[in-house]
Amino acid sequence: MDLLQVIVSGLLLGGVYALLAAGLNLIFGVMRVINLAHGELLMLGAYATFFFYDTTGLNPLLAIPLVAAAMFAGGMVLQRLTIERVVGQPLLSSLLLTFGLSTLLTGVALNLWTTNFRSVVYEPLTGSLGIGGLSISRSRLVAFAIALVVSGATYVFLRRSTWGKAIRATAQHAEVAQVCGIDVGRVRLVSFGLGSAMAATAGSLVAIVFTFNPEIGRVFIGKAFAIIVLGGLGSFVGAFLGALTLGVTETLAAYYTSTQLSEAVAYAVMVGVLLVRPSGFFGQAES
């Protein structure tokens, strides 16, 4: 029974990871930019949710659409001012740029909000539910449900809508997308906004489930990389399965060894997969 409990708990955790990784994947797919500042976008989402709750006292879940909208806009500004300039440049340029952004955002956040850990404790979201003999954390369950809905909606948007298809077309072949009449500059702008909003939503959920400080971005980007390595770069479904796998693996490690060690699990998984199957386990080789 313990094992099942741990696995369920890990799956719930994986939902939040999936949201983060999906945004990172989207940005990479469209721009060929690995956004090392993605974890900091999550961190900003977490703080925004914290301050919303701290000032209004309202249900922190209400902050999610507001934070997502703000980060969608903020992400687009960031894209236009910085990221757009390294599109088509060697990978090192974008890595250095986003590494710089990551460090800058962390530094500013540390200065403003200190290293103190925060969390959003909203009474109705605390405690556990007993379901079929399992004890399930209410906040984790809610976070998982929201992550699932947002990931699912994004997936359907990319599969079915004309704009979603234009994003996929741009990811597959930007030059041909352009001669189909697609404004690929605008696609990049919107995709970065969307990826940022997804990271921020993951941040809102992190604020509800965990404690956080300005340095958590680095922890989460590591997890996102492990997930993408597991799932195969560019594969939406692969990343989702990878996220659930990581969630379970981490939770198992924390339960059977120690919490400190579970932090290292993401990296161990990443290195292991790269050695055994560099194209990932779930993503089919996409062109």
Add this chain to the structure above:
Amino acid sequence: MAADGAQAQSVQTQSAAAPPANGAPLLELRDVDASYGKVQILHAASLAIHPGEVVSIIGPNGAGKSTVLKAVMGILRPTTGQILFDGQSITGLRPDQIVRRGIGYVPQGRIVFRDMTVAENLEMGAFTIADKGRVRPLMDRVFTVFPRLGERRTQRAGTMSGGEQQMLAMGRVLMSEPRVVLMDEPSLGLAPRFIELVFEKIGELKEAGMTLLLVEQNAAKSLSISDRGYVLELGRNRFTGSGPDLLADDRVRRLYLGG
């Protein structure tokens, strides 16, 4: 470009070689220079296509044939010179803006969106069509031109043969209802039966009144279905004339038609 003052030689002066008398060209390049980095590819290239014409650009490798098309599409910006579509300058516009003006482009190498279905590829071709209700009828029309695509509408484009992918690329360009279509080496690297098919389809489009600008290494085949042709050499206009005249011209035959 003073050095390029010598204009292209006209191969014959028959009236057939002259553009149709009915007024202004649909697409025109005027003394276009274009470079990749520091290497200048086009030197005062000039050409004109009139409505309903099929025009071929031929010439040896490195003549800048594909570059002409890329310059028209805005993929490569001319350093000097002008490109006019329907009398208006399109020089310096982005590719997507140029597509919206009514110019379609089939890039070299039968490039399709591999992870998308045939129908989704065609839908992307209709991206500029504002009235989405028209996408279905347009798609059905493409399926009558290319029945094979209709049979495979739900198949992933990446799993089709090279020839089928070229059909899809050609079908995709029709979805935007272009007024002129530019095709870059449509028969390149295809199996012989598909080469026949590509030229057959180009012939059908011509019959339907489509204005076409072709770049082909298969010069003989290309000229035989063209109203006019331009021979480009090292980015400069060399010869120009009607398709049949160029085919019959000794110099052109010796230099570019391998005979």
